[in-house]
Every structure is written in C-alpha cells, then in structure tokens.
Amino acid sequence: MTADRPPFPTRLMDTALPGDGWTVGPERAGEVPHVLYVRFHPAPGEDVYQGLLTLLGEVTPVVEALPPDAALADVRGALRYFGRDAAGLAEIVRVRALARYGVDCTVGVAANPLLARMAAHEAQEARGAQEPGAVRTVPGDPDAVAAFLARKPAIALPGVGPATARTLSTYGLDSAARIAAAPLSTLQRILGAATALRVHAWARGIDPAPVTPNAPARAMGAEHRFRHDELDPVRRRRALLTLADGLGVRLRTSGQVAAAISLTVRYADRSTTTRTRTLTEPTAHTPALTAAAYALHDALGLQRARVRSVALRVEGLTDAGLASHQLTFDPVDEKSRRLEAAADRARARFGVSAVRPAGFLDVA
Numbered sequence: 001m002t003a004d005r006p007p008f009p010t011r012l013m014d015t016a017l018p019g020d021g022w023t024v025g026p027e028r029a030g031e032v033p034h035v036l037y038v039r040f041h042p043a044p045g046e047d048v049y050q051g052l053l054t055l056l057g058e059v060t061p062v063v064e065a066l067p068p069d070a071a072l073a074d075v076r077g078a079l080r081y082f083g084r085d086a087a088g089l090a091e092i093v094r095v096r097a098l099a100r101y102g103v104d105c106t107v108g109v110a111a112n113p114l115l116a117r118m119a120a121h122e123a124q125e126a127r128g129a130q131e132p133g134a135v136r137t138v139p140g141d142p143d144a145v146a147a148f149l150a151r152k153p154a155i156a157l158p159g160v161g162p163a164t165a166r167t168l169s170t171y172g173l174d175s176a177a178r179i180a181a182a183p184l185s186t187l188q189r190i191l192g193a194a195t196a197l198r199v200h201a202w203a204r205g206i207d208p209a210p211v212t213p214n215a216p217a218r219a220m221g222a223e224h225r226f227r228h229d230e231l232d233p234v235r236r237r238r239a240l241l242t243l244a245d246g247l248g249v250r251l252r253t254s255g256q257v258a259a260a261i262s263l264t265v266r267y268a269d270r271s272t273t274t275r276t277r278t279l280t281e282p283t284a285h286t287p288a289l290t291a292a293a294y295a296l297h298d299a300l301g302l303q304r305a306r307v308r309s310v311a312l313r314v315e316g317l318t319d320a321g322l323a324s325h326q327l328t329f330d331p332v333d334e335k336s337r338r339l340e341a342a343a344d345r346a347r348a349r350f351g352v353s354a355v356r357p358a359g360f361l362d363v364a
Contacts, residue, residue, distance in 0.1 A: 035073070052101060150177045241293075
C-alpha cells in the first residue's frame with residue numbers, strides 16, 4: 001500500500017465492520033482518473049510480457065503485473081511530468097506497445113482499479129474481437145461514475161462471480177444500480193457481512209485496493225479460446241488436457257518443474273474465475289498437471305456455464321535438478337514416466353506435433 005494513498009478517502013463518513021478493512025458511506029468527491037488497466041492483444045508470450053511491463057515502467061514505477069496478459073499502472077505521479085492526462089498516457093502506451101512488440105492493448109482509465117478494469121472490458125466489447133485496441137475513460141466525478149455503473153449487471157463487477165450474481169438476482173438485485181440502492185443490512189442477510197460490504201462498495205464504484213508494484217512470479221501459461229461459447233464439459237476437459245500437455249513439454253524442455261497450477265475460466269460475459277492449487281510435489285509430469293487441472297475445473301461446478309476460454313498457468317518454477325521426487329513402487333507411474341521420456345525424444349526429433357495425447361484438442 002503506497003504511503004500517499006490511504007485505503008479509503010478521508011471524506012467518507014466511516015461506517016465499517018470491525019476488522020474487515022472495508023468502509024462504506026457517502027460517495028467521495030471527484031478524483032482525477034489516474035489508474036490504467038491494460039489488457040494486451042493478442043496474449044503475449046512470457047518474454048514479450050516482461051518487455052511490456054518494462055514499457056509501462058517507463059511511464060510510471062507503480063506497475064502491478066496481472067499475468068498472463070494484463071497489468072495495472074498508477075500514473076498519478078507521471079501526469080505533470082508528461083504534461084498529459086491519464087488517457088493521453090494510455091495512448092502513449094498503446095503506440096509504444098505496437099511499435100516495439102506488435103501488440104495492441106485495451107486500456108481502461110479511472111480513479112481506481114475496479115472502474116479501470118470495468119472500463120477496459122466495456123471498451124473491448126464496444127470495439128469487438130476484430131479491433132481489440134481502445135482507450136475508455138471513466139470521469140472521476142460521482143455523477144459520471146453512477147452513470148457508468150447504472151446499467152451494469154451484477155456479474156460485471158470484478159469480484160462478483162456467477163454464483164454470487166445468481167444469488168443477488170433471485171432477490172431482484174441484478175444490476176449495480178439496484179445493489180447500490182439496496183440497504184446494506186439487506187445485502188448482509190443475503191451474502192454475509194464481509195461479502196455484502198465489498199459488493200455494496202463495488203456497486204458504488206468504491207475500490208480501496210491500491211496498485212501494488214510487484215514482479216511477476218516465475219511462471220508460464222497457455223490459453224485455449226473456443227470457437228463458440230462452450231457448454232460441453234468434455235470439450236473443456238480436452239482443452240485442459242491439451243494445455244497441460246503443452247506446459248509439461250515446455251517445462252521438461254527448459255529443465256524446470258512447477259510448484260503450483262492455476263486455472264482461469266473466462267465466461268461469455270467476459271467475467272473470469274481463477275483458482276490455484278499447490279501440487280503435491282514440484283513436477284513437470286503431464287499426468288500430474290492434467291489431474292490438478294481437472295480437479296480445479298470440476299470444483300467450479302460449471303454445469304451450464306458458457307465458457308469463452310480456459311487458461312492454465314504453472315507457477316513457482318524451479319530447476320528440475322534441485323527438485324526432489326518421491327519414489328514409488330507403482331509400476332503404472334514408472335511406465336508413464338518412461339513413455340513420457342520417449343515421447344519427448346520423439347518430439348525433439350520430429351517436432352512437437354509428433355506425439356499427442358489421445359484427447360488432444362486442435363487449436364481453435
């Protein structure tokens with residue numbers, strides 16, 4: 001948390017639940033937009049992504065990596081230096097990203113990360129998949145924020161997943177405006193005290209989270225975008241198998257193992273759900289990665305979800321030579337690892353497509 005930005009504006013008449021870190025009260029006075037949410041198109045590889053983060057660092061040192069394809073930047077301290085507003089700095093970022101890496105970006109500009117993220121999603125929807133790059137600004141005054149949020153569905157609020165949105169809809173709270181107008185006590189009975197406080201604040205455009213400078217953890221990821229919104233869980237599992245196999249090959253080729261795996265599901269309404277699981281032991285073994293990915297997917301219970309894409313990310317990468325492996329007397333595991341080594345040798349000689357899992361899903 002930066003020292004010059006308190007977690008809540010001082011003009012709020014504070015009414016907080018003890019120990020929750022959330023404050024709710026009358027909307028604050030207007031604030032100059034200074035947060036950029038940048039989403040890169042197409043999704044860059046690891047090396048390009050690092051370069052794009054460096055590019056953002058040329059504009060402001062306050063950059064928060066959101067791998068694999070996004071970042072937050074607080075440009076408040078750069079406005080006077082560059083003599084531009086935040087939207088002007090967003091255009092500079094777009095031009096430099098295109099010139100250096102051939103990567104366009106959609107940028108949301110607002111007074112906090114919540115509104116900036118929502119603005120970027122709106123800009124992307126307005127331009128469509130064929131023209132992804134755009135800049136959308138939400139003015140800082142409360143009336144403009146209220147107008148921006150008025151017709152947004154509950155699920156458009158970052159942090160509100162499908163289950164919470166369905167729960168709210170059963171009570172007629174299907175839009176940000178209705179949630180904001182609802183008594184906090186009503187939301188607390190529906191969602192519980194802590195969740196209600198967060199959702200009520202989000203619906204009014206209040207986000208206490210600062211942009212926290214960080215360095216992305218050593219990781220690698222891959223994403224599969226379906227041709228159409230996918231309802232079939234079998235095809236989603238095939239996509240996960242394909243992604244896990246590719247990541248396993250990349251790990252073994254680079255001599256690394258992963259300590260954890262994350263699954264990100266993007267839905268038709270552009271909302272996302274991300275879940276992470278720590279692996280039993282650091283590994284690059286494809287069956288272990290696939291099993292963890294399946295477990296994460298199954299735990300989401302996406303019976304009727306319209307899925308736009310799935311992405312896997314392996315994290316906590318370390319040198320395979322430094323990792324330990326628990327020996328087992330299971331002949332199936334031993335045979336699987338021998339077959340995997342043979343498949344890797346075939347791929348090295350004849351190409352990565354020489355050997356594929358039986359359920360491999362061709363890239364859409």
